[in-house]
Amino acid sequence: MSSRIKYLTAAAALAVTTSSFAGEGAATFQADFLAGKLSWQNVVQEAQKEGAVQFYYWGGSDELNVWIDSVAVPALAELGVKLVPNRITGTKDAVDLVLAEAASGRGIGEGSVDAIWLNGENFYTLSRQTMLFGSFAQVLPNADNFEWDPADQRSQLNFRDFGVETGSQEIPWSGEQYVCAVNRALVSTDETLKTFDDLKAYLEANPGKFTYVKPPNYVGNTFVQEVVYSFNPDGTGSAPFQKSLEDLGVDELARLAAPGFEYLRSIEPQLLGAASGNVRYPEDAAASRGLFANGETHIHCEFGLFAVATNRANGSYPETAEEVVFPAGNMIKNKNYLAIVANAPNPAAALVFANYMASVDAQASKLEVIGYPAGIDPWKLSATDAQRLVEAAPPHFGVTQDELDANIAPDTNASLVDVIEATWLEFIERKATKPLAEIMASAAADLAR
Numbered sequence: 001m002s003s004r005i006k007y008l009t010a011a012a013a014l015a016v017t018t019s020s021f022a023g024e025g026a027a028t029f030q031a032d033f034l035a036g037k038l039s040w041q042n043v044v045q046e047a048q049k050e051g052a053v054q055f056y057y058w059g060g061s062d063e064l065n066v067w068i069d070s071v072a073v074p075a076l077a078e079l080g081v082k083l084v085p086n087r088i089t090g091t092k093d094a095v096d097l098v099l100a101e102a103a104s105g106r107g108i109g110e111g112s113v114d115a116i117w118l119n120g121e122n123f124y125t126l127s128r129q130t131m132l133f134g135s136f137a138q139v140l141p142n143a144d145n146f147e148w149d150p151a152d153q154r155s156q157l158n159f160r161d162f163g164v165e166t167g168s169q170e171i172p173w174s175g176e177q178y179v180c181a182v183n184r185a186l187v188s189t190d191e192t193l194k195t196f197d198d199l200k201a202y203l204e205a206n207p208g209k210f211t212y213v214k215p216p217n218y219v220g221n222t223f224v225q226e227v228v229y230s231f232n233p234d235g236t237g238s239a240p241f242q243k244s245l246e247d248l249g250v251d252e253l254a255r256l257a258a259p260g261f262e263y264l265r266s267i268e269p270q271l272l273g274a275a276s277g278n279v280r281y282p283e284d285a286a287a288s289r290g291l292f293a294n295g296e297t298h299i300h301c302e303f304g305l306f307a308v309a310t311n312r313a314n315g316s317y318p319e320t321a322e323e324v325v326f327p328a329g330n331m332i333k334n335k336n337y338l339a340i341v342a343n344a345p346n347p348a349a350a351l352v353f354a355n356y357m358a359s360v361d362a363q364a365s366k367l368e369v370i371g372y373p374a375g376i377d378p379w380k381l382s383a384t385d386a387q388r389l390v391e392a393a394p395p396h397f398g399v400t401q402d403e404l405d406a407n408i409a410p411d412t413n414a415s416l417v418d419v420i421e422a423t424w425l426e427f428i429e430r431k432a433t434k435p436l437a438e439i440m441a442s443a444a445a446d447l448a449r
Contacts, residue, residue: 026109059087163413172375214281309394322398
């Protein structure tokens with residue numbers, strides 16, 4: 001066990017409230033709830049007996065932390081539950097803690113983590129290790145705020161997380177889209193980007209004025225995925241990348257991804273720092289945002305449907321920043337979720353917490369205060385509640401919501417992400433000369449070990 005996980009385990013042990021459901025009782029509660037044998041009043045009563053819920057989430061946003069403390073904590077207190085925020089530097093820390101505790105023999109009701117804010121690879125990891133509570137999302141009272149009709153294409157973000165079936169083992173909490181912004185003081189409307197060919201032409205005329213976050217950071221991974229979609233040699237965009245690695249095959253993945261990786265290699269000599277022989281790939285969105293704010297780069301990309309509005313307001317973006325529809329048709333959109341852990345010490349309190357977070361009140365407040373898009377689906381709401389979300393939303397600059405909605409693409413299947421990351425590190429960062437197919441095959445084999 002790493003020292004980091006030992007620290008988290010010790011801290012969690014101090015914070016955790018002893019559950020009334022340890023062992024056999026927890027298993028019975030879980031089975032009865034998922035079977036629909038408990039009323040919601042029963043759940044709330046048990047949550048109040050437990051007394052607290054241990055929520056683990058990325059704590060790198062001051063605005064989010066303030067919202068949790070000033071809005072979510074008091075709201076849960078009114079329901080008789082103490083919300084205990086456990087702020088971590090990376091979601092994987094919480095996932096590793098759950099897995100370490102399970103490996104040490106902590107069974108149902110005996111862990112220290114109740115709920116985690118996650119998506120993508122972290123959900124995939126917990127689901128593969130059967131460390132999730134079960135299919136709770138559609139059983140909550142506020143499940144009515146989501147689209148669950150599989151015949152409605154809009155429901156797919158509720159059913160699939162990075163191409164992986166959720167099985168209702170997580171409930172959407174927020175939605176996001178990968179959006180690129182330009183500084184209109186430096187990029188004219190005639191130079192507005194729509195395609196990656198446009199970006200290449202801009203860089204040829206303005207060398208060094210763009211870069212992207214370094215993989216394996218998810219912001220950098222997403223940029224690479226959008227490139228790969230856009231240069232799919234079959235012209236089918238994101239579609240084949242929704243398959244698992246097992247179904248797609250590493251050779252086919254390499255064939256489909258090769259043109260995109262060749263493009264990434266082709267623009268590297270024009271990226272920030274390349275002229276001095278040291279290409280600069282920022283480590284995360286905050287570092288990239290700083291380069292954009294001080295004018296070192298003219299274009300910046302990150303997840304944030306309302307990032308331009310919120311970052312213009314707080315000074316993290318230049319006041320002349322505007323959103324652009326780029327790359328047209330391939331702007332990855334996803335949702336992020338709340339999952340309950342299989343050995344949660346306070347399962348009833350975790351359900352009450354998840355239900356509150358899926359409420360219109362919580363979603364509208366989160367949107368208005370910190371600009372995190374709603375995870376609930378507005379078409380499922382009353383006209384009054386849907387209007388609350390409209391009024392809470394920050395403004396867009398340079399584009400409309402309809403334009404953004406018309407250019408969405410899904411995330412890459414979670415089983416492909418690590419292979420693509422490893423390939424970028426070998427092919428782009430280390431400048432390997434081996435064929436891409438060989439690099440990908442080696443990466444897939446290493447990850448399978």
